[in-house]
Amino acid sequence: MTATNPTIDASPTKDFFISIITRDVLLDLAIADLVDNCVDGAIRIRPTGDYKDLFVKIKFDRDSFSIEDNCGGIEADIAINYAFRFGRPPGMPDTPGSVGQFGVGMKRSLFKMGNYFGIASIAPTTDFILNVDVEDWAKKVDKNGKEIWEFEFEELHTGVSHDMKDCGTTITVKRLHTPIAEEFEIENFKLRLIESLRSKHEESLAKGLVIEVGSVTLSHDEAALLLSEEIKPIHVASTVKTESKPDVVINTYAGIVEEANEEKSGWYISCNGRLILKADKTKVTGWDATYDELTIPKAHYQFARFRGYVRFHSDSASLLPWNTTKSGLDTESPVYQSTKLEMVAAMRQVIDFLNKLDAEIDAGGDFLMTAIKSAKLVKIAEIPEQPLFIFPTPKASRPKPKSGTIKYSKPTEEIELVKDLLGVTTATAVGEGTFDYYLSMEGGNRGR
Amino acid sequence: MLAESFRRLSQFGRVDLYRYVGFGSLYFSDFLLFHKLLGFKNMVSIEKADDPNVQNRFEYNRPFEAVTMKFGHSNTVLPGLPWDVRSIVWLDYEGGLDKGVLTDVATVASKVISGSVLLVTLNASVPKASPDETEGGPKTAIDALERDVGKVKVPPTLESRDLAGWGTARAYRSIIDNQIEETLKERNGILSPGARMKYSQLFNFHYSDGAKMLTVGGLFFDEAQEANVSSCGFNHLGFYRNGDEAYSIDPPLLTFREIRALEQHLPLVNAPTNLPISDTDMQRYNGVYRYFPYFAETEL
Numbered sequence: 001m002t003a004t005n006p007t008i009d010a011s012p013t014k015d016f017f018i019s020i021i022t023r024d025v026l027l028d029l030a031i032a033d034l035v036d037n038c039v040d041g042a043i044r045i046r047p048t049g050d051y052k053d054l055f056v057k058i059k060f061d062r063d064s065f066s067i068e069d070n071c072g073g074i075e076a077d078i079a080i081n082y083a084f085r086f087g088r089p090p091g092m093p094d095t096p097g098s099v100g101q102f103g104v105g106m107k108r109s110l111f112k113m114g115n116y117f118g119i120a121s122i123a124p125t126t127d128f129i130l131n132v133d134v135e136d137w138a139k140k141v142d143k144n145g146k147e148i149w150e151f152e153f154e155e156l157h158t159g160v161s162h163d164m165k166d167c168g169t170t171i172t173v174k175r176l177h178t179p180i181a182e183e184f185e186i187e188n189f190k191l192r193l194i195e196s197l198r199s200k201h202e203e204s205l206a207k208g209l210v211i212e213v214g215s216v217t218l219s220h221d222e223a224a225l226l227l228s229e230e231i232k233p234i235h236v237a238s239t240v241k242t243e244s245k246p247d248v249v250i251n252t253y254a255g256i257v258e259e260a261n262e263e264k265s266g267w268y269i270s271c272n273g274r275l276i277l278k279a280d281k282t283k284v285t286g287w288d289a290t291y292d293e294l295t296i297p298k299a300h301y302q303f304a305r306f307r308g309y310v311r312f313h314s315d316s317a318s319l320l321p322w323n324t325t326k327s328g329l330d331t332e333s334p335v336y337q338s339t340k341l342e343m344v345a346a347m348r349q350v351i352d353f354l355n356k357l358d359a360e361i362d363a364g365g366d367f368l369m370t371a372i373k374s375a376k377l378v379k380i381a382e383i384p385e386q387p388l389f390i391f392p393t394p395k396a397s398r399p400k401p402k403s404g405t406i407k408y409s410k411p412t413e414e415i416e417l418v419k420d421l422l423g424v425t426t427a428t429a430v431g432e433g434t435f436d437y438y439l440s441m442e443g444g445n446r447g448r
Numbered sequence: 449m450l451a452e453s454f455r456r457l458s459q460f461g462r463v464d465l466y467r468y469v470g471f472g473s474l475y476f477s478d479f480l481l482f483h484k485l486l487g488f489k490n491m492v493s494i495e496k497a498d499d500p501n502v503q504n505r506f507e508y509n510r511p512f513e514a515v516t517m518k519f520g521h522s523n524t525v526l527p528g529l530p531w532d533v534r535s536i537v538w539l540d541y542e543g544g545l546d547k548g549v550l551t552d553v554a555t556v557a558s559k560v561i562s563g564s565v566l567l568v569t570l571n572a573s574v575p576k577a578s579p580d581e582t583e584g585g586p587k588t589a590i591d592a593l594e595r596d597v598g599k600v601k602v603p604p605t606l607e608s609r610d611l612a613g614w615g616t617a618r619a620y621r622s623i624i625d626n627q628i629e630e631t632l633k634e635r636n637g638i639l640s641p642g643a644r645m646k647y648s649q650l651f652n653f654h655y656s657d658g659a660k661m662l663t664v665g666g667l668f669f670d671e672a673q674e675a676n677v678s679s680c681g682f683n684h685l686g687f688y689r690n691g692d693e694a695y696s697i698d699p700p701l702l703t704f705r706e707i708r709a710l711e712q713h714l715p716l717v718n719a720p721t722n723l724p725i726s727d728t729d730m731q732r733y734n735g736v737y738r739y740f741p742y743f744a745e746t747e748l
Contacts, residue, residue, distance in 0.1 A: 187622075263595070
C-alpha cells in the first residue's frame with residue numbers, strides 16, 4: 001500500500017443539481033430552455049433554415065407538463081454520452097449554430113418542475129424511453145456509498161430505421177412541485193410564457209416553426225424598420241475571427257418605426273436566433289447618460305420610435321455573449337464590448353433624427369413626419385448594408401410670411417382719444433386705423 | 449342590488465362594522481346610500497386633489513362624520529390604509545382599464561382580510577386608437593389595450609373586433625380576474641393550506657350610462673371559511689354572476705301608469721294578459737323593480 005496525499009472530494013452532489021442550480025432559472029425561462037432543445041433539433045435536420053411542418057407543442061396543468069416536437073429526435077449515443085450528462089463534455093459534437101450549449105438547460109428545467117420525468121425519443125436509427133423518478137435517483141448509491149449518477153433506459157432500440165417525419169421527442173414531467181403546479185394554474189403565467197416564447201423564438205417562428213402553448217399557436221412580429229429613398233436605417237455587418245475557432249458574425253441594425261411605443265422601443269439582441277435581450281433601454285446597451293436626457297421629453301414619446309437589433313451568429317455557441325439562462329448578456333465578453341461601440345454610434349445618429357422630429361412636431365411642422373409616413377416597414381433581413389442613418393433635411397427655407405404683427409404701447413389716455421377720433425372701440429382697431437390712415441396719406445400709389 | 453348583497457356578509461361579521469372605501473367625488477352618493485342602508489361607521493373616500501382649496505371643498509361636502517377624506521392618488525393611498533378590518537372597496541373609476549387600475553386591484557387583493565369585497569367600475573368603451581397620428585400612437589383597439597394594460601396581460605387570441613360592443617367589458621373582466629388570481633397566488637405562496645385567501649366573483653354588471661359600463665367584483669375569503677361563503681347565499685341573488693356571463697342592467701321604458709299596474713302582479717308568477725306591455729319587458733322589469741327608488745328626496 002502506498003501512502004497518498006489526503007484528497008478532498010470535490011465532486012458535485014446530486015442535490016446541487018436538483019435543488020440548487022434550479023433556483024437560477026425562472027419557470028418561463030426553464031420552459032424556453034426546453035424549446036431551445038427542439039430548435040436545435042430543427043437546426044440539425046434543416047440546416048437550410050426552412051422549418052415548415054416542424055412543431056413544438058407545450059401543454060401543462062396542475063398535474064403535469066409536456067413538450068412534444070417532431071424535430072428529429074435524440075439519437076441514443078447522444079443521449080448516452082452527452083444529452084443527460086451534467087455539463088457539456090468536451091468532444092461533444094457541435095450542432096453548428098445551436099442554442100443549447102451549457103449542458104445544464106434540459107436537466108435543470110426538468111428538475112425544476114417535478115419529481116418524475118419521462119423522455120421518449122424516436123431518431124432516424126435509434127429510439128428509446130427513459131423514465132426518471134428523481135427522488136429514487138437522488139438516493140441511489142453504490143456499495144461504497146458513492147452516488148450513482150446513471151439514468152437507466154426503460155427501452156432502447158438501436159440499429160433500427162425510422163422515417164424522418166416520425167422522428168421527434170416527447171418529454172413529460174409529473175409529480176410537479178407545488179409552487180410549479182400552482183403557477184401552471186395561473187392564467188397570467190400562461191400569458192407571460194406565451195409572450196416570452198414568442199419574443200425569444202421570433203427568428204425560429206419566422207422560419208416556419210410552429211410553437212403551440214395549450215390551444216394557442218404563437219404568432220410573431222417580425223423585426224422590421226422603416227426604409228425608403230429618403231430614410232435608410234443603419235445596417236453594419238462584421239465578422240470576428242478567432243484563431244482555430246469558428247467566426248462570429250454580427251449584424252447590427254438601427255432605425256425607426258412609425259409606431260411610437262415605449263414598451264417596444266430599445267435594443268433587441270439575439271444569439272443564434274434566440275432573443276436574449278428585449279426592448280432594452282439600459283446601460284447594458286449603452287443608453288446610460290443619453291437615457292437620462294431621453295426621459296425628459298417623454299410626453300412626445302420622443303424615442304419610442306427607436307428600434308435596434310443585434311444578431312450574433314456563430315457555429316460555436318460558446319463564442320456568443322450570453323449567460324447560462326439565456327436571459328441576459330455576458331457584458332464582459334470582448335465580442336459584445338466591441339459591438340456595443342457600434343451600437344452607441346448607431347444609436348446617436350437615430351436619436352439625432354428623433355430629436356429633430358420632436359422639434360418639428362413642437363413647431364407644428366410635418367416635413368420629417370411626411371417622410372416617415374411614406375416609408376415602408378422592411379424586414380431587417382432585407383435591409384441593405386448602410387453605415388449611416390439617412391434622413392432628409394428640409395430643402396429651401398420657408399417662404400416669407402405674407403403678413404406681420406406690429407406691437408407698441410402708448411399712454412392709455414392718448415389711445416382713448418384716438419379711439420374717439422377714429423370712432424372705434426378696441427386698441428387693435430386703433431392700431432389698424434392709424435396704420436391705414438398713414439398708408440393712404442403717405443403711400444401714394446402704393447397705398448391701398 | 450349591492451346593498452342587498454352586502455347585507456349577506458353578516459356571516460362574516462356585523463355588516464355595520466365593515467369599512468367602506470370608495471371614490472366619493474363631491475356628491476358622495478354611494479356613501480349616502482350605504483351609510484343609511486347599512487350603517488357603515490367607518491368610511492374612507494379617496495380623492496386625487498392636491499390643492500388645499502379643492503380639498504376644503506371636499507371636506508365641506510363630506511356628508512357624515514363617519515366619512516374620512518384621504519387625498520392622493522389611489523395607487524399611493526390604498527397601500528397606506530390599515531387593512532386589518534373587513535372592508536368593502538368600491539373603486540369607481542371614470543375611465544377604462546389601465547396599469548394604474550390593475551395596481552389598485554393588486555393592492556387590494558394583496559391586503560384585504562377574509563370577508564372583504566372588492567368592486568371595480570370602469571368605462572368599457574372600446575380602447576381608442578390614437579386620435580393624433582403624429583404622436584405615433586396605437587393604430588388598433590388591441591394596440592390601445594396593450595398600451596393601457598401592458599402587452600403581457602392581453603390574451604394573444606384577442607383581436608380588435610373582439611373588443612366591439614360589450615367585448616371590451618368582457619376583456620376587462622378577464623384581465624382583472626387574472627390579476628386577482630396572480631396576486632393571490634403570490635400572497636398564498638407562503639401560507640399553509642386553510643389560511644390561503646381565495647376570491648369568488650359575485651358581480652359582473654353591464655349597463656349603459658351614456659357609455660358602456662362594467663362593474664365587476666367579488667368576495668375574498670380564507671379557504672377555511674368556504675362554508676360561510678355558501679351560507680351567505682349569494683348564488684340565490686338573481687344578479688349573481690360568477691364568471692364571464694354578465695348581468696345586464698337594462699330596465700325597460702315604462703310609464704308610471706304601466707308600472708303601477710304591472711307591480712300589482714309582481715313578483716311575476718303568471719304574466720297579466722290585460723296590459724299593453726310585451727312579455728320581455730315584463731320579465732325585464734320583474735328582474736329589477738325591487739332596486740328602483742320609490743320616491744326621491746327633493747329640495748324645493
